[in-house]
Structures are given as C-alpha cells and as structure tokens.
Amino acid sequence: QSVLTQPPSVSGAPGQRVTISCTGSSSNIGAGYDVHWYQQLPGTAPKLLIYGNSNRPSGVPDRFSGSKSGTSASLAISGLQAEDEADYYCQSYDSSLSVWVFGGGTKLTVL
Amino acid sequence: EVQLVESGGGLVQPGGSLRLSCAASGFTFSSYWMSWVRQAPGKGLEWVANIKQDGSEKYYVDSVKGRFTISRDNAKNSLYLQMNSLRAEDTAVYYCAREGSGYWCDYWGQGTLVTVSS
Numbered sequence: 001q002s003v004l005t006q007p008p009s010v011s012g013a014p015g016q017r018v019t020i021s022c023t024g025s026s027s028n029i030g031a032g033y034d035v036h037w038y039q040q041l042p043g044t045a046p047k048l049l050i051y052g053n054s055n056r057p058s059g060v061p062d063r064f065s066g067s068k069s070g071t072s073a074s075l076a077i078s079g080l081q082a083e084d085e086a087d088y089y090c091q092s093y094d095s096s097l098s099v100w101v102f103g104g105g106t107k108l109t110v111l
Numbered sequence: 112e113v114q115l116v117e118s119g120g121g122l123v124q125p126g127g128s129l130r131l132s133c134a135a136s137g138f139t140f141s142s143y144w145m146s147w148v149r150q151a152p153g154k155g156l157e158w159v160a161n162i163k164q165d166g167s168e169k170y171y172v173d174s175v176k177g178r179f180t181i182s183r184d185n186a187k188n189s190l191y192l193q194m195n196s197l198r199a200e201d202t203a204v205y206y207c208a209r210e211g212s213g214y215w216c217d218y219w220g221q222g223t224l225v226t227v228s229s
Binding site: 002033034036038044045046047048051052057089091092093097098099100101102103104105 | 146148155156157158161170172173206211213214215216217218219220221222
C-alpha cells in the first residue's frame with residue numbers, strides 16, 4: 001500500500017489528453033511538500049518528468065504539465081503519442097515517516 | 112553529460128551481504144546529495160537511503176535501518192550501499208540517483224539487480 005495513491009492504469013488515443021492523479025495526505029502533499037513526476041519506459045530507468053509540482057526539466061516536451069492542489073497532484077499529458085506509453089510515478093516527502101514516498105505507479109496505454 | 116553507473120549486484124543467499132557501487136561522472140559529485148532507490152520485480156519505486164554531500168547526514172527507510180549503510184568517496188566520485196542480513200524482500204533493481212535541490216532525483220543510473228534467494 002503506497003503512501004501516495006495513483007490509479008493503476010489510464011489510457012487514451014493518440015492526440016488525446018489524459019491526466020494521472022496522485023492523492024496524498026496532510027503529512028506529505030497537504031503539508032506543502034512538492035510533488036515530482038517520473039516516467040519509466042519499459043525496461044529502462046526512471047526519468048524526471050516534472051519537478052516542484054509544475055516545472056519541466058530541459059528537454060521534456062511542454063505536452064507534459066503538472067499541478068498541485070491541497071492533498072493531491074496531477075500530471076497531464078496532451079497530444080498523446082505512442083512513445084508516451086510508460087509507467088508514471090509521483091513522489092513527495094512525508095514528514096510523519098521522514099522518508100521520500102512514491103505513488104504505486106500508473107501504466108499509460110496509448111490505444 | 113551526467114552519468115551514473117551501478118555495479119555489484121548479483122545473487123546472494125538470505126542472510127548474506129553485498130556492496131553496491133555507483134560511479135559518477137559529468138558533474139561535481141561532491142556538490143550533490145545522492146540517493147539509492149529500488150524497484151522489486153514488477154513493482155513500484157521505493158526510496159532506500161540518501162547521503163549529504165560531505166557524508167555527514169544519512170537517512171534510511173525503516174525496512175533497511177540497521178542492515179544497510181550508505182556511504183560515499185568524493186575523491187573517487189563514488190557512492191556505495193553496503194547491504195547486510197539480506198532478505199528475500201530486498202530483491203530488486205537498485206538505482207543510484209542524483210538529487211536535485213529539493214527532494215527529487217534528476218539523474219538516474221541504469222540500475223543493478225540484486226536477487227536474494229537460496
């Protein structure tokens with residue numbers, strides 16, 4: 001059971017927009033800690049996609065965007081492409097546990 | 112170009128020990144916090160431990176406290192994870208990662224697989 005809750009899977013057709021939610025609590029996201037997102041393509045290491053809730057590292061397309069509100073955060077992917085098919089993880093810090101925490105991951109399928 | 116290359120994984124019996132290494136290049140290693148993150152087969156990511164730039168602060172997830180030790184050698188641009196009293200549930204790919212300025216990992220290695228089994 002992950003501290004941060006993500007839907008196990010989402011799907012969308014090429015060109016569509018999908019969102020992935022990440023729900024936490026008052027000891028992590030709700031306490032003001034930033035949320036970060038990673039993309040893990042099949043068989044590869046995770047890659048930083050969004051940091052500090054809504055910032056994109058250089059090289060990440062602006063089709064990817066992040067937001068945070070209250071105890072939740074979201075990752076939005078617009079203009080879906082086949083190469084976006086991957087696992088996506090949210091991550092934050094939990095002050096009660098004093099550890100970094102990850103969501104369980106969401107598998108994105110491009111139909 | 113930032114590169115992180117892990118090594119040292121393998122098959123070990125329950126109760127055994129293993130030392131993972133991570134060779135860093137392409138950045139000033141001594142200026143960054145570093146982390147180990149693991150991923151059990153078919154499962155999600157789990158943060159394991161991290162260490163401050165000078166090694167003076169170290170933090171661990173509860174499940175590895177007292178069994179794993181993170182360390183670094185800034186002269187060798189290397190990060191280590193000494194794993195003792197290994198259990199089947201420690202079986203995972205272990206990633207070395209560089210930390211950004213605020214609780215995130217901006218670069219990851221390719222990972223090294225640790226399998227704990229008799």
